[in-house]
Amino acid sequence: MSLRPPRDDDFDEILALMNRHQLAAFGEADVVADELRTWFATPTLDPDRDIRLLARDGSLVGYADTEHAAATDRWWSDVKVDPEVEIDDVLPKLVAWLDERTGSGIVRVWSAAGDGRVVDAYTRLGFAPHRHSYRMEMSLDGNERESSWPRGICVREFTLDDAVGVYEATVEVWRDASDPIEESFDEWRRWTTEREGFDPSLWLLALDGDDLAGMSLCRQDDTDSTAGYVAILGVRRQWRRQGLGEALLLHSFDAFRERGYTRATLGVDASSPTGATRLYERAGMSVYRDTVFLERAARPTSGTRAD
Numbered sequence: 001m002s003l004r005p006p007r008d009d010d011f012d013e014i015l016a017l018m019n020r021h022q023l024a025a026f027g028e029a030d031v032v033a034d035e036l037r038t039w040f041a042t043p044t045l046d047p048d049r050d051i052r053l054l055a056r057d058g059s060l061v062g063y064a065d066t067e068h069a070a071a072t073d074r075w076w077s078d079v080k081v082d083p084e085v086e087i088d089d090v091l092p093k094l095v096a097w098l099d100e101r102t103g104s105g106i107v108r109v110w111s112a113a114g115d116g117r118v119v120d121a122y123t124r125l126g127f128a129p130h131r132h133s134y135r136m137e138m139s140l141d142g143n144e145r146e147s148s149w150p151r152g153i154c155v156r157e158f159t160l161d162d163a164v165g166v167y168e169a170t171v172e173v174w175r176d177a178s179d180p181i182e183e184s185f186d187e188w189r190r191w192t193t194e195r196e197g198f199d200p201s202l203w204l205l206a207l208d209g210d211d212l213a214g215m216s217l218c219r220q221d222d223t224d225s226t227a228g229y230v231a232i233l234g235v236r237r238q239w240r241r242q243g244l245g246e247a248l249l250l251h252s253f254d255a256f257r258e259r260g261y262t263r264a265t266l267g268v269d270a271s272s273p274t275g276a277t278r279l280y281e282r283a284g285m286s287v288y289r290d291t292v293f294l295e296r297a298a299r300p301t302s303g304t305r306a307d
Contacts, residue, residue, distance in 0.1 A: 001056045003097060005048045010060070011036075014053070017060045017080055024083035025112035028063055030223040034196040042190070052097045053092075055092055061265045064094040066101055070182060073105035075298070087121045095125050102298040113290040127294035132270035135289035136280050137227075140257050140264055142200050143284050147247040147254070149206075150239070153213060155251060158203030162212075163193060166205070169212050173234030175272055192217070192231075202228070202255060206239075206248055213239040216248040219253065221265050228256030230266035233276070240274070 006014065008242050015036055019029035023188075039049060045067065054062030066077040077098050098107050111118040113132060149155070158166065167188050174182070192198065202218040214235035221227035230252055235245045253264055264285070268276050 001054055001093065003052050003054050003093060006040075006051050006053055010053060011040075013060050014063060017063055017082060020083055021080040025115045025118065028223055028289075032222045035222070038190060038195065042187070044187075050101070052094065052101075055095055056085070061092050062090045064098055066098055066104075066107070068102075071222055075102045075105055075107050077102075077107055077109050079109050081118070083117075087117055088124070091118075091121045092125060093121075095198075096301075099299045100301065102288075103300045106291055106295050107298050108295045110291050110293045113292040119292065119294070122294050126296045128296065130295045133267060133269050133291045133293065134277065134287045135265060135267050135291075136277075136285040137263060137265045137288045138253075138283070138285040140228075140253060140262050144254075144257075145250050145283075147250040148243060149247050150242040150244050151204050152208050153180070153239075153244065153247075155204055155206050155248075158200045158205055158217075160193065160200070161184045162205060163189065165212050166203070166215060166217070169215060169236055170217075170232060170234060172236060173232075176237070177269060177272070195219075202252075202259075204248060204255065206235075206252055207242055208239065212236070214244050214248055217254045218252050220261075221263075224260060224263065224265070227263035227265050228259070228261040230264065233266070245276075245279055246283065249279065253283075254260075270278070 147270040200299040206214040221229040
């Protein structure tokens, strides 16, 4: 086996490997080419430094990348293994590279919680579960409920003039998550308003006078053209505990129905400090996918990190 950085002509084979992994793990081949291209073009990512491919007899059997989470000691690491290979022949080599690349701090990986093959292999390498993330869904056939808005709140669709304010509110809301993630405005814009298929009419803003109180930022589900996906549902602290989150969620479902979607999906931290999981369950959603995040301290053999 050989471990190397990616080449320009590896893209299609990387995409195919990722989707083989995802299909075996989650039952969905959900890695989208446009999003993968956006990731590879991220300014902070240096493929020669931050990505490794593992090949056997010329064919890719493993992939790993890692990125340092700003203002933390964590390295978010994405690892994919061909489901047809012996995982203990492949995963230790990819994790050893992650150890050398990171050099210190905490290496974080993730897997389908029910994929014992992968989870057990990580456990043998010293990783332990840290938290879970759910994907939830609901049929939009029936189940209609009218939104009840807090007094003084009005709702309108997003315009590009709102971008900075929505970005700042998103950062504020994320600070109350289990693992706060901060990104620059340019990074945020790359993954939102500049992404393929961005539809501003599915970004719903709740305003109290001139103040942005909350937002539901939605799009079509990446792998199901019949589903609407709630990418971000957030309420700023001053306006919480008033039913605004539920009203925004129900309003989003109505927007999905108007566009002919028959299913709603979203992702949520299973132990959300703001109680988001309970909100979605009350709205009629249920878990259909469980991702476990696992962590351990980096174990470099050289004792240094290659920045």
